[in-house]
Amino acid sequence: MSEQFEGIFYRVGMWRGMPNYKCMECNFATLDGADKVIAHVRRRHFNWAEKRQPMIVVANKRGQEVASQEREDAGMAAMAGEAIARSEVIGKFGEDVGAMLIDAGLSSLSSIKPLTTDDLVKIEGIGKARARKILREMGE
Numbered sequence: 001m002s003e004q005f006e007g008i009f010y011r012v013g014m015w016r017g018m019p020n021y022k023c024m025e026c027n028f029a030t031l032d033g034a035d036k037v038i039a040h041v042r043r044r045h046f047n048w049a050e051k052r053q054p055m056i057v058v059a060n061k062r063g064q065e066v067a068s069q070e071r072e073d074a075g076m077a078a079m080a081g082e083a084i085a086r087s088e089v090i091g092k093f094g095e096d097v098g099a100m101l102i103d104a105g106l107s108s109l110s111s112i113k114p115l116t117t118d119d120l121v122k123i124e125g126i127g128k129a130r131a132r133k134i135l136r137e138m139g140e
């Protein structure tokens with residue numbers, strides 16, 4: 001299932017003629033394939049303890065939890081949704097302004113939509129002119 005996350009959590013480049021799987025959050029890269037980079041993303045960039053919902057654990061005869069994969073997949077899908085929303089903000093406003101907005105908790109375009117100039121100037125690094133530009137771009 002890891003391939004569906006290409007362009008969301010990792011990019012594939014080439015290194016000495018081999019596909020190189022690069023994490024989009026940090027400098028991690030591997031030649032060992034999509035599963036390896038996704039394992040890295042799960043380990044390093046996703047707080048499972050926080051995302052886990054309390055639930056009844058279903059176990060098989062060996063006592064192994066059978067629901068964990070489904071739960072992980074659901075968690076990954078949620079994380080992919082967040083990553084897509086973040087990349088929308090970066091795509092619309094560029095790396096610099098996009099990062100400021102995301103750092104301020106505005107990780108999706110729909111969270112920026114209801115804001116006014118007065119709201120935006122409260123964000124560190126965003127002045128009146130930039131706030132107006134952001135709102136103008138939101139309207140386009």
Ligand SMILES: [Zn+2]
Nearest residue numbers: 023025026028
């Ligand atoms: Zn990483």
